[in-house]
Amino acid sequence: xxxxxTLDGREIPFEPGQTxxxxxxAAGVFVPHLCYHPEFRPHGSCKLCTMKVNGRPxxxxxxxxxxxxxxxxxxxxxNDKRRMLIQMxxxxxxxFCPSCEKSGNCKLQAxxxxxxxxxxxxxxxxxxxPVDASHPDMLLDFNRCILCELCIRASAEVDQKNxxxxxxxGMKKHLIVNAESGRLADTDFAPTxxxxxxxxxxxxxxxxxxxxxxIGKRTYDLKPITEQVERFMPVTPATKEKVR
Amino acid sequence: xxILRETQEALGWLSPETITAxxxxxxxxxxxVEGTAGFYSFFHTQPxxxxxxxxxxxxxDRMLGNxxxxxxxxxxxxxxxxxxSEDGLVSxxxxxxxxxxxxxxxxxxxxxxxxxxxxxxxxxxxxxIRAEVPVAEWPAEWFRIQDNVRRADILLNNAMxxxxxxxxxxxxxxxxxxxxxxxxxxxxxxxxFAAGLKWEACRDAPGDERYVVCNAxxxxxxxxxxxxxxxxxxxxxxxxxxxxxxxxxxxxxxxxLRGEYRYLLEPLKSVLATRRDAxxxxxxILGRRGFDFDIEVHLGAGAYVCxxxxxxxxSLEGKRGVPRNRPPYPVTAGFLxxxxxxxxxxxxxxxALIAAKGGDWYRGIGTAKSAGTKLLSVSxxxxxxxxxxxxxxxxxxxxxxxxxxxxxxxxxxSGPSGICVADNEFGRRIAFEDIPTAGxxxxxxxxxxxxxxxxxxxxxxxxxxxGFCTPCRVGTTILKNLMDKIGDGHGTQADISEIFQVSxxxxxxxxxGLGHTAPHPxxxxxxxxxxxxxxxxxxLDFEPAFDLDGALAQARQMTGRxxxxxxxxxxx
Ligand SMILES: Cc1cc2nc3c(=O)[nH]c(=O)nc-3n(C[C@H](O)[C@H](O)[C@H](O)COP(=O)(O)O)c2cc1C
Ligand code: SF4
Ligand code: SF4
Ligand code: FES
Numbered sequence: 001x002x003x004x005x006t007l008d009g010r011e012i013p014f015e016p017g018q019t020x021x022x023x024x025x026a027a028g029v030f031v032p033h034l035c036y037h038p039e040f041r042p043h044g045s046c047k048l049c050t051m052k053v054n055g056r057p058x059x060x061x062x063x064x065x066x067x068x069x070x071x072x073x074x075x076x077x078x079n080d081k082r083r084m085l086i087q088m089x090x091x092x093x094x095x096f097c098p099s100c101e102k103s104g105n106c107k108l109q110a111x112x113x114x115x116x117x118x119x120x121x122x123x124x125x126x127x128x129x130p131v132d133a134s135h136p137d138m139l140l141d142f143n144r145c146i147l148c149e150l151c152i153r154a155s156a157e158v159d160q161k162n163x164x165x166x167x168x169x170g171m172k173k174h175l176i177v178n179a180e181s182g183r184l185a186d187t188d189f190a191p192t193x194x195x196x197x198x199x200x201x202x203x204x205x206x207x208x209x210x211x212x213x214x215i216g217k218r219t220y221d222l223k224p225i226t227e228q229v230e231r232f233m234p235v236t237p238a239t240k241e242k243v244r
Numbered sequence: 245x246x247i248l249r250e251t252q253e254a255l256g257w258l259s260p261e262t263i264t265a266x267x268x269x270x271x272x273x274x275x276x277v278e279g280t281a282g283f284y285s286f287f288h289t290q291p292x293x294x295x296x297x298x299x300x301x302x303x304x305d306r307m308l309g310n311x312x313x314x315x316x317x318x319x320x321x322x323x324x325x326x327x328x329s330e331d332g333l334v335s336x337x338x339x340x341x342x343x344x345x346x347x348x349x350x351x352x353x354x355x356x357x358x359x360x361x362x363x364x365x366x367x368x369x370x371x372x373i374r375a376e377v378p379v380a381e382w383p384a385e386w387f388r389i390q391d392n393v394r395r396a397d398i399l400l401n402n403a404m405x406x407x408x409x410x411x412x413x414x415x416x417x418x419x420x421x422x423x424x425x426x427x428x429x430x431x432x433x434x435x436x437f438a439a440g441l442k443w444e445a446c447r448d449a450p451g452d453e454r455y456v457v458c459n460a461x462x463x464x465x466x467x468x469x470x471x472x473x474x475x476x477x478x479x480x481x482x483x484x485x486x487x488x489x490x491x492x493x494x495x496x497x498x499x500x501l502r503g504e505y506r507y508l509l510e511p512l513k514s515v516l517a518t519r520r521d522a523x524x525x526x527x528x529i530l531g532r533r534g535f536d537f538d539i540e541v542h543l544g545a546g547a548y549v550c551x552x553x554x555x556x557x558x559s560l561e562g563k564r565g566v567p568r569n570r571p572p573y574p575v576t577a578g579f580l581x582x583x584x585x586x587x588x589x590x591x592x593x594x595x596a597l598i599a600a601k602g603g604d605w606y607r608g609i610g611t612a613k614s615a616g617t618k619l620l621s622v623s624x625x626x627x628x629x630x631x632x633x634x635x636x637x638x639x640x641x642x643x644x645x646x647x648x649x650x651x652x653x654x655x656x657x658s659g660p661s662g663i664c665v666a667d668n669e670f671g672r673r674i675a676f677e678d679i680p681t682a683g684x685x686x687x688x689x690x691x692x693x694x695x696x697x698x699x700x701x702x703x704x705x706x707x708x709x710x711g712f713c714t715p716c717r718v719g720t721t722i723l724k725n726l727m728d729k730i731g732d733g734h735g736t737q738a739d740i741s742e743i744f745q746v747s748x749x750x751x752x753x754x755x756x757g758l759g760h761t762a763p764h765p766x767x768x769x770x771x772x773x774x775x776x777x778x779x780x781x782x783x784l785d786f787e788p789a790f791d792l793d794g795a796l797a798q799a800r801q802m803t804g805r806x807x808x809x810x811x812x813x814x815x816x
Binding site: 042047050064084178182 | 260261263264273274275276278279281282283284285547564569571706707708709710711712713714715717718719720721722725745746748749751752753754755
């Protein structure tokens, strides 16, 4: 069913099967997100895209759009919560942006700037997470993993390999690879995999490719993420080319 | 999951090679099997000793002195909690509430429940472990679980013969469903959704197969009424599931039993076998052509979140118990994507009674919006802990009087995710109109420190968060850390306002009920028992969470010292 709903007072059209977030992005409205990716089924775990629908909180990336919904997104109350979610992710892992190869291309960092996150606010957890450098071409720096499961989905759905999975529960939840040894080198992972390019932060990195584009010239250095909504538009025949 | 459990029961733990072999056997990616094993507290991917003793760590166990007993046990076994002994013989640790609050302190030994622990039992148990006596040869008395039924009504007094409810009505699924709708029966697992509407939605959902699932995960700390129903009225529960199957047209049912109730597995299986022999399960039940239905018991493995219905379904499918995105709801896309009814144990038991005696009869019991009776699991500071079945509408004060509670300060109704009721509210009623409950009723007298109660609950939620969504995964740990900071005497007003802020993020953005309700005990106790917090605050505005003296604890332990000189001067 197609129709329209209002988002922060603006009328947004939607196509059958679209979620609130897809419709908003398609209409050119930026929505903060980390676990959403235009080419994958929505996941609903990071909660950055939380909105209020008819006064009640909802996860906009998984909520099917419906006619007449009244949706709030870019409000002080909601952005306040989003800021705190970013801060939670920052203290949960070990994020030292100045030394991170992903700096400038990182969605977590870009959203932090966009939402005005000035400090991590909470006490750092400083978890002990090892780096896996066993693979000849790829590096896994688990310190920065935000558990968005994009690599898992890409490896299972596109690469048909299931290289990545999750283990543990709660704060102990962590990414694992599909090998008895637990090492990436012992999986069939390849640098050409879809899973090698989807990580929104700096976990899955190519070796010997460091700083090819200098800091200051990278994706979100040039323009804030909020002004690059075309990167995230839903993949329909019309939008496919825009999303590389 | 049943393969993982049976393998572990045979081999002691799940080694990397074992996981590889299981993955090959079931045709899953290896990492997915490892992910399932890693999710549940009762599966171990590391050797944890031939004897594993887990102390139930609900606040009611703490009130009965479980911490001192555990320390004593560790001393006797030369152990540290959470560590395996050098010889690989034994490990001792804590676990979330095991549902034995009326007969605590309780432990699980190799996942078998032992209740009423005391210093003598601790000493004997340590000797048996050191002598490597198999658990099967331990005193049978230790493993005896009491029902402690203190007040029985229509459910616990039920004396129907197996099959009576199925035979009572004219053989017509619609008629059965109508009785359930007429009865006003609402779900007993917490949310209180109308059972009749749920069944109808499932019956009407498109699909070639349907499933009936009984939620016997009973993970809410302080709740143990489903355990007693499954002990005393298992037939009634299975009959209720069969009634549901008949009404919606399901051919297969599952009872999801929490891992802590492992000891009930064999008795339940034998009830099912008897029912099969009597023609009450299997093909052409009661000789009605095409009325085919059977039930399997699925054992959980220590994860509170699996009580959430969609997580429970994921777990039934052998996966990590993570709540699904909704919609779609289980009634349209549940187990294996098929329409599925999930109800609580008590809901099914009540449904069987309704099928036998009619919706009008049932509606006449209880209050206007809450038909029927409710089982309460009463524990804590009362003379007579146990199960009390009341018609809906009973006041808190009445329950307290019946249970022999004196000097009561507060009651935690419906467990940590429920509400904390202070003494000026004891006139309130147990009913969906006033205080709804899944069944827990934990009583605290005036000697109890309500801050420590809330801290115990904060630890519970942090331990049980599934970790799927950011706000709950990180937020419950932040809340726990804040409570620890306050509890250790380093808290300030700023930490209290921080609790409020983090709570609002959880309530707004968490993915499931666990995250939404995790802040409740903190917010309730801050509001109703604020002095318990303020006594602990330092007067400063900000106090660093880093505790310099605390950081020396490891050094003290290594040198075996704990004298004054081994502490920083300024530490109190
Ligand atoms: C974190 C969480 C834990 C839950 N645990 C249980 C449980 O142990 N037993 C139960 O019956 N329902 C539990 N529920 C409620 C179930 O999701 C579901 O509503 C219930 O099983 C439906 O049955 P009912 O309608 O008969 O109550 C839990 C819900 C949440 C969010
Ligand atoms: S490695 Fe990257 S893509 Fe994979 S879960 Fe972690 S943050 Fe997400
Ligand atoms: S709220 Fe907690 S338990 Fe529920 S999905 Fe999120 S992390 Fe898991
Ligand atoms: S983008 Fe919606 S939850 Fe992550």
